[in-house]
Amino acid sequence: MDRDQERSHLAEADRHIAEVKRHIARQQTVIAKLKSGDHPTEVAESMLEALEGSLRAFERHRQLILNLNSKTHG
Numbered sequence: 001m002d003r004d005q006e007r008s009h010l011a012e013a014d015r016h017i018a019e020v021k022r023h024i025a026r027q028q029t030v031i032a033k034l035k036s037g038d039h040p041t042e043v044a045e046s047m048l049e050a051l052e053g054s055l056r057a058f059e060r061h062r063q064l065i066l067n068l069n070s071k072t073h074g
Contacts, residue, residue, distance in 0.1 A: 009065050010062065010065050016061075020051055020054050020055045023051050024048065024052060027051055030044050031044045031045060
């Protein structure tokens, strides 16, 4: 993979991370509103856990890109 491809992959990973962080923040707001209205939060909390799992996966993917970059260009 050349440097332009690596930069492109890294930028895409960064976009995915930023997007899922926005979803997490929104979901945390939903949960807070549900709790304040004394509504059940199990489904919303389950969704939050799934989003957090996605964030971890995107962060691992980003680290993999960085690791490959350092091995091929370091």
